[in-house]
Amino acid sequence: MIAAINAERIKLASTRSPYWCLGVVVVLGLGIAVLLGAIAGGGYGDPGETDSLTGQYLTGVNQFGVAVLAIMAVLGITTEYRFGTIRPTFAAVPRRPRVLIAKVVVFGALTFVVTAIVCLVALVLAQALAGYGIALGGPDTVRQLWGTPVFATLCALIGLAVGALVRHSAGAVAIVLVWMLALERIISVLPRVGEYIVSFLPFLNGWNFLSGGSDTFNWNAYGSLLYFAVFTLALLGVAVAVTNARDA
Template identity: 75%
Template sequence: MIGPALAAVDAERIKLTSTRAPYWCLAMVVVFGVGVAVLLGWLLSGGYADRASVDTRTIDYLVGVNQFGVAIFAIMAVLGITTEYRFGTIRSSFAAVPRRPLVIIAKTVVFGGLTFVVAAIVSLVGVGSGQALTGNGIALGGPDTVRQLWGTPVFATLCALIGLSVGALVRHSAGAVAIVLGWMFAFERILSVLPRIGEDITPFLPFLNGRNFLSGGSDTFHWNAYGSLGYFAVVTVILLAVAIFVTSARDA
């Protein structure tokens, strides 16, 4: 079991590194992630804002990652499986690895691992660069900073795995990307502001729970920041399990 699983992971790694799209996606994450942090630090250091009157938190330096970057990671994961259906290479993957769950699990390991590592590096560089330019005394060892530096990569990884799951279920690139981005940036926010039901629904919306964790928690939710992260992780695992089950049950 271990041998075929490792072989499947290696095959997915080769697929990922043999196309240009992932490199462009990762380059965009770096540009947005570091660029926004540097821009914020430059604006504050250049006198464009009164540093004494601006409450700059670590999460502000990470907007490029936890807003733009997570969307790019999710799109990359979507394309990682939908393009195989588009070009018919998924049949070869299933022929080489007859146990279809292993294919999805291997993609989970590769895309999840890559997302976590890149998001962690970009977050650290972004916060460090912004702090160096701003000079506002944010400590990399502070509790809020530490939570952001490990929490942002975790949040990005969960977003990528949701993208992978939706891609496996929908199997069409445009449709899956539209669903993921609409869910991530529009659908939940619309539900949260609906009269009468918005306040009751908000605590159970996955992406808003993830962002509640990043922001440090809110009274709107039934649990603290870490409870929100746990809820988001459980929803991700359930969706991934559904994707594995459906992929195993239907024709390629």
């Protein structure tokens, strides 16, 4: 298993797409935080709202960056099918579930670490520019600082699962982006049925956790996080089973 993880780490570090994706996440995360902090510092914010504004300062990460990280994970497996490197990978590691588990470990760890660093730096910069002082101890701030990396990691793992199931880069990326950014939001506002379905939409549950919970859902914020995590693990389980059953 260690050898498989090292192999995935080397493959990740030797391709360009992860660097571009991570660069975009850094630019979005820090850029939007700096912009919002500067606006707040211009007299458009309330010093008493420092903790409640944390989610807005991290919009570049928890709204847009997570989509880029999911795309990075999709490409991490679909490009192997595209260029035919998946065959020697499965030949070197005959137990295919180990390959996907190794990818989960590598992409999950990278996503969590990078997101945690970007969130911390973005929040410090935004609060400094806002001129209200740096406060990292509020309940909303603490939840955002550890919750956003967890949410981003789960999004990346869903991207990995979809990539393993679809095996085509363009198709998998389209599915993930439409699902994450549009489909669930549209379903949630459908007349008569939207209010009953919203509690079972995975990405909206993730954002519900980050926002602190809503009466629209059948459970609280941490229930939403648990549901999203269970859904992600279930989808990964399906991806592992399907990959193990079909031809490379």
